[in-house]
Amino acid sequence: MIPGPDPMKIRYFAWLRERTGTSEETIELPEGVKTTGDLMSWLAARDEGYAFAFEQPETIRIAVNQEHVEEDHVLSGTEEVAFFPPMTGG
Amino acid sequence: MIPGPDPMKIRYFAWLRERTGTSEETIELPEGVKTTGDLMSWLAARDEGYAFAFEQPETIRIAVNQEHVEEDHVLSGTEEVAFFPPMTGG
Amino acid sequence: MSKTSTTDFTVRVQAEDFDVLAETEILTKGRKDVGAIVTFTGLCRDEGGALEALELEHYPGMAEAQISKFAQQAVERWPLTGLTIIHRFGKIPPGDNIVLVIATSPHRRAAFEAADFLMDFLKTKAPFWKKEHLREASEGTWVEAKAADDADAARWDAPKTK
């Protein structure tokens, strides 16, 4: 038996959460999606809210398993990916 | 009547106070003493304790009327002059 | 001293307020090797009366992990005797505390630099987001990141060795 892809949790914060209407969801990595950049393109194609959230992917920060990564980061083995705007703590 | 020189207070701090054995004294500006540097030379010639206090005049900080000055500062009109080592506050 | 381990630090991400005095005493009580204490407290400003509250969203887990990463860098980079970092989340009214950094050290420059460094990194790299709720607006507005804050954080980059 060929194992299916592992489920991956996606989290959205701040205006990405508001625009997607989602704080977290679990998906199986879709065919053809290799990197965090691919995943943003795939999510943007889902519906209007997601398209709005990801309309400027270059402004979005990404964390994989709670570590900052770039959009060429390869997703295989990822348990949790998060998308959020530039941080404004402190 | 020709007025005499105004009295001037001299203050000594830290090891200058200890070496001169004096925390403050009032003198009349001696003949030939024009600058703070001249005054240090004049004081150094007084006795052994003063000689020890002023043996390295370049390390001594000077204040005139409670403002930092250099050793070429002209003393006329000075009410208070103070000699002390480099400061170590804070 | 042949101590090889670095100083412990405390990191907390919490909704509740913090007590600067109590946190300071934890770092200094009973010790006589602390020459300098620097505390930074960040508070919510009312922006000339316009602001009703700030709402602070965070990424639970990653927030603690990121702050701990910077704290570890700080205790490796400066000779600290203690370090505490507390960052609040939730709705915070003007005048209330948001963030606390306390750095203690035998030496003043180490305490200043460590606290300054941590604040720059909290501003730009810790997963927190501020939303401003104004008195005159029904919708809140997300605060935009400032290029000046990125520039501040870049001050601490070590010269590259390769």
Place this chain on the structure above:
Amino acid sequence: MSKTSTTDFTVRVQAEDFDVLAETEILTKGRKDVGAIVTFTGLCRDEGGALEALELEHYPGMAEAQISKFAQQAVERWPLTGLTIIHRFGKIPPGDNIVLVIATSPHRRAAFEAADFLMDFLKTKAPFWKKEHLREASEGTWVEAKAADDADAARWDAPKTK
């Protein structure tokens, strides 16, 4: 705002201890325009158990005047909402407070830089002298000024305009 006057500041030179919390509250109570509080507290270290006490001598009158001069420079250079500087004199045992600087501002960099600037100038330009009394020695020793402290103070020199 068309404010032309600079912020008031408090300078005290005293034998008694100070209360960091009470001094901080004086600068923040009832205000909602303070975004950042930086406090620096300088304490007497015991130098690995060797030190019995520090004795701090000062030049009364000039000490207050010099500190006030630097405080005035700080409120002109940075947008502060409050500034308090307290420096103790007399015999101070290990673990006790020596000096306090509190700078408050809408902005964190202003508060950090003002406090840092003031400490550098207190170290090198305010007329205070420290004598160390060691447990094992009958005579005290005057602490020597450090070149590193002069270098720290020189960081704040404005580029010359002529």
